Amino acid sequence: MAWKKVCRTDEIADGSARQIKGENPIAVFHVGNEFFATDDTCTHAKFSLAEGYIEGDEVVCALHEARFCLRTGRVLTPPATVALRTYPVRIAGGEVFIEVE
Numbered sequence: 001m002a003w004k005k006v007c008r009t010d011e012i013a014d015g016s017a018r019q020i021k022g023e024n025p026i027a028v029f030h031v032g033n034e035f036f037a038t039d040d041t042c043t044h045a046k047f048s049l050a051e052g053y054i055e056g057d058e059v060v061c062a063l064h065e066a067r068f069c070l071r072t073g074r075v076l077t078p079p080a081t082v083a084l085r086t087y088p089v090r091i092a093g094g095e096v097f098i099e100v101e
Contacts, residue, residue, distance in 0.1 A: 001099050001100070001101060002101075003090060003097040003098070003099055003100075004097060004098055004099075004100050005095050005096070006018075006020045006026070006037075006096050006097065006098055007095075008094055008095055008096070009035070009091060009094050009095070010094065012029075012030040012035070012096070014031070014032065015030070015031065016054065017030070017050040017051075017052070017054065017059070019040050019048055019050040019051075020037075020040070020098075025039070025040035025041060025048070026038070026039060026087060026098065026100075027039070027040035027048070027050040027059075028050075028096060028098065029050075029054060029059065029070050031054060031057055031070065034057075035089045035091060035096055036057070036089060037086065037087035037088075037089050038059075038070065038073055038084040038085065038086050038087070039073075039085045042063065042064075042066055042080060043066075043075070043080050043081070043082035043083070043084060044061065044063075044064055044066045044078075044080035044081070044082075045061075045063055045064060047061055047062065047063040047064075049061060049068070049084075054070075057069060057071055058070060058076060064079050065077070066078065066079055066080030067080075068080065068083070068084050070086075071086075072086065073085060087099055087100060
C-alpha cells in the first residue's frame with residue numbers, strides 16, 4: 001500500500017466531490033472538515049458518485065438514488081446491495097492523500 005497525492009484541499013469545495021481518474025476511478029468527498037474517498041462507480045449501475053448528491057456523511061447516486069455511507073461504504077438504501085470500497089485519507093500540508101495498492 002502506498003499514499004498517493006490526489007489534489008489540494010482547496011480544490012474540492014465543502015459539500016462537493018472530485019473524481020480521480022484511473023483504471024479504478026476514486027471519488028474524494030469534502031464534508032465539513034473531513035475528506036473521504038470511495039470507489040467512484042456506484043455498485044448498482046455504472047455511474048459516477050462524484051456526480052451524486054452529498055447529504056451529511058452520505059452520498060446519493062444521481063442515477064437511481066442508491067445511498068452510501070462515506071465513512072464505511074455501507075449501502076444505506078436500495079437499489080444498490082453491494083458496499084463501496086473506501087480508502088484511508090490523510091491530509092498533510094494542504095494536500096489530500098489516499099492510500100492505494
